[in-house]
Amino acid sequence: DAGITQSPRYKITETGRQVTLMCHQTWSHSYMFWYRQDLGHGLRLIYYSAAADITDKGEVPDGYVVSRSKTENFPLTLESATRSQTSVYFCASKDGPSGEQYFGPGTRLTVT
Amino acid sequence: GENVEQHPSTLSVQEGDSAVIKCTYSDSASNYFPWYKQELGKRPQLIIDIRSNVGEKKDQRIAVTLNKTAKHFSLHITETQPEDSAVYFCAALSWGKLQFGAGTQVVVTP
Numbered sequence: 372d373a374g375i376t377q378s379p380r381y382k383i384t385e386t387g388r389q390v391t392l393m394c395h396q397t398w399s400h401s402y403m404f405w406y407r408q409d410l411g412h413g414l415r416l417i418y419y420s421a422a423a424d425i426t427d428k429g430e431v432p433d434g435y436v437v438s439r440s441k442t443e444n445f446p447l448t449l450e451s452a453t454r455s456q457t458s459v460y461f462c463a464s465k466d467g468p469s470g471e472q473y474f475g476p477g478t479r480l481t482v483t
Numbered sequence: 484g485e486n487v488e489q490h491p492s493t494l495s496v497q498e499g500d501s502a503v504i505k506c507t508y509s510d511s512a513s514n515y516f517p518w519y520k521q522e523l524g525k526r527p528q529l530i531i532d533i534r535s536n537v538g539e540k541k542d543q544r545i546a547v548t549l550n551k552t553a554k555h556f557s558l559h560i561t562e563t564q565p566e567d568s569a570v571y572f573c574a575a576l577s578w579g580k581l582q583f584g585a586g587t588q589v590v591v592t593p
Contacts, residue, residue, distance in 0.1 A: 468579035474526040
């Protein structure tokens, strides 16, 4: 589990601010994912990446931007944070399309 | 796309009893079905998985069964213990992405 980390672990920001959540994995996994978890909604996919420089939208991508210039990093940016983006964000990675998927420790984001 | 339904949403069991969580999926091409356990304030952790060429898989007190014809799979926990209290998520793999069920809150009472 130490192979996938997220930073910061907790973040409070104001409406309209840009904020970037970082995700780093040391396994050289090809696939990386960003989910948000809200009460009553389970885990919802925001964006995913099958390899460096390849990203695609998930179920709830609006208001988010991702990039993947290096295999090990997959940052998620909220361009102009809104209160509805208050959530717990989990990054995940796996080796190949049908590999076991592992989650990072999560980032709790509060938008005031 | 894939749609995964999970039942029940909450499950209360007496310590020592068994717990069963059921999931159905829609994409007949799905071939990998993991189960995750999430304790309060922690990340989801993979506890067991099954692939479509297997009907049942066991690991100590937990087991998963898969019925591809009916497109449903289940998690069975026997001899439940207080440390089994958590939220459990099923998932189905479709086009390289996991689609998660909504989760089951399991409470094991001593």
